[in-house]
Amino acid sequence: MNINGNNTESFTIENKNLKNIPIENPLHKDAFxxxxxxxxxxxxxxxxxxxxxxxxxxxxxxxxxxxxxxxxMYINEVFSGLNPKNRPEITLFKNTYEYNSPLLELNIPFTSFCEHHFVPIVGLANIAYIPNEYVIGLSKLHRLTNYYAKRPQVQERLTKQIHQDLKNLLKTENVGVVLKATHGCISCRGVEDSGSSTISSAISGKIKDDVVTNSKLFGL
Ligand SMILES: [Zn+2]
Known part of the structure; x- marks a missing residue:
């Protein structure tokens, strides 16, 4: 779908969205x-x-x-998402075509780092939402996922941050986020189990009871 289609109005959302997220990474007060x-x-x-x-x-x-x-690499790349100045500019568009079915963006690749061992977490994100008044540029779903991924993380928090931010941005509860990832700290140390993966999810609103959308989200 071409988001830019017939829309002439666009809105730029600033960092204030982050303030509503009670699931921020633990930073000390002089972090920046x-x-x-x-x-x-x-x-x-x-x-x-x-x-x-x-x-x-x-x-x-x-x-x-x-x-x-x-x-x-730490400052400019893999941990750049800790600094709010690096948050991608998110542009929303008026949902002038009144699209009100689930929209899915699948297989968004990301690389994060386990905050316990500082080794990579490599995975894919599936995102679904049902638009209300606004739709979001599809590439922004990728950028937002990677903004939160580029931090020392645990997968559960990463999932919730993406989910919460999208709910705030899109002003809807109808958002689902599912991540599937392999953790370097499982494959290259400790139990050394390569080939296993971890699935996490944050799903709310109408997406919760939507069997078809859920099967797509979890079809990673
Ligand atoms: Zn770890």
Whole structure:
């Protein structure tokens, strides 16, 4: 479906949405006191120490830039979703065509990081909603999923954050979010069970009793 079709009106939603979410990641009050560049330098120094303690020779050509690479990756990529300034701009459109069936966006890929072990959680998100007054650009469902994924996370919280934010944005209870993911902390340490996956869901409103939509959502 082309969301841009006949709509001339659009609305930009700001960060205020986050304030309504009681399921935020635990951050200390000075979380963003330093600029990103300062954070990268500080993390680089700490990682040099960690690699040295592990026993690696930081003069080695292949390794010497690793602390800087990790620092940049943390701040600019894999944990960039912690900083509200990186929240994607979400544009909504008036539902002028009065579309009122479930709309599903399936197999949205995401990579997050387990906050207990700092190893990847790799998965797919399925999202459904029934529009009220507004519809959302489909790519924004991808961007919003990845904004919340780019944090140290537990899958349950990630699921609820996406669900809650969409309910707030779209001003409807009719939202379903299902995530299926594999956790590095299961596959590469501990029980070392590769091939298992974890499914989490947050489903509300009319989507809850919609058997067809639920079967699609859980058909990951
Ligand atoms: Zn873990």
């Amino acid at each position: 006191a330093f600029d990103d560049e300062v954070k990268i330098q500080l993390i680089r120094q700490k990682f040099e120490e960690i690699l040295h303690i592990i026993g690696l020779d930081l003069k080695d050509d292949s390794i010497k830039e690793t602390p800087h690479r990790i620092a940049k």
